[in-house]
Amino acid sequence: MKRIRILALIPILAITGLVNQVEAYEQSFEIPVQNNKPITKSVARKINNEKKAGIKIEIKKPQLVKINNNPADARKESDRKKLVTNGFKDDYYDTYIKAADAYSLDWRILAAVHKIESGQRGDTLVKSCKGATGPMQFMPSTFRAYAVDGNNDGVANINSVEDSIFTASHYLSRNNATNNIDQALYRYNHSTKYVNQVKSLIYSIK
Numbered sequence: 001m002k003r004i005r006i007l008a009l010i011p012i013l014a015i016t017g018l019v020n021q022v023e024a025y026e027q028s029f030e031i032p033v034q035n036n037k038p039i040t041k042s043v044a045r046k047i048n049n050e051k052k053a054g055i056k057i058e059i060k061k062p063q064l065v066k067i068n069n070n071p072a073d074a075r076k077e078s079d080r081k082k083l084v085t086n087g088f089k090d091d092y093y094d095t096y097i098k099a100a101d102a103y104s105l106d107w108r109i110l111a112a113v114h115k116i117e118s119g120q121r122g123d124t125l126v127k128s129c130k131g132a133t134g135p136m137q138f139m140p141s142t143f144r145a146y147a148v149d150g151n152n153d154g155v156a157n158i159n160s161v162e163d164s165i166f167t168a169s170h171y172l173s174r175n176n177a178t179n180n181i182d183q184a185l186y187r188y189n190h191s192t193k194y195v196n197q198v199k200s201l202i203y204s205i206k
Contacts, residue, residue, distance in 0.1 A: 076093070079107075079205075082206075083111065083205055086205050088115060088205065091120070092165065095150070095161070095165050098150075098166075099150060100169055102166065102169060103172070105177055108205050109198070109202055110165055110169055110172075111201075111202075113168055113188065113198055114165065114168075116198055116201065120135075121161070123135070123161050124159060124161075133159065134164045135161045135164045136164035136167065138158055142171070146171040146174065147163070148167045148170050150162035150163045150165060151163060168188075171188065172184045175188075182195055
């Protein structure tokens with residue numbers, strides 16, 4: 001009977017010893033985590049050793065760097081900087097882009113004409129001595145012939161900055177600005193000096 005009891009105890013002792021070994025192993029190689037992710041074994045051993053020696057461990061969080069991978073956003077940021085650097089406002093940049101894209105023009109042409117004509121005014125009733133009116137200084141008859149409702153409010157208004165910029169884009173496009181910018185600008189204002197002034201501003205922001 002004694003022999004049978006001893007034999008019965010052997011598996012129990014073996015299991016108990018195995019459990020103790022596992023617990024000892026886990027204590028010796030406790031793997032700390034950072035942000036719910038395990039740290040490498042080599043770093044874990046170092047941390048455990050330093051913990052046993054009573055050294056305070058501080059795990060630094062990785063620095064996140066924001067990277068702009070959108071070329072369109074990068075281009076817009078660059079364009080706005082060019083405007084401001086060369087004495088333009090960038091308030092109407094988005095309107096220039098939309099109006100130019102609608103008629104396949106370079107948006108810089110619209111920015112330059114806007115600056116020469118009214119100093120880049122917004123909605124305005126300003127009128128020249130010859131009767132040219134609004135932010136892009138159209139003669140009323142010319143505006144009516146090429147009018148575009150740029151802000152989609154149901155009315156093409158010569159005094160509206162959005163409507164005027166879109167109408168200017170339409171007018172310049174119809175006068176072949178894509179292929180002959182000098183001709184189109186001369187039609188806009190019959191002055192060689194005016195053409196050269198606008199072109200100089202265009203080149204300054206390229």
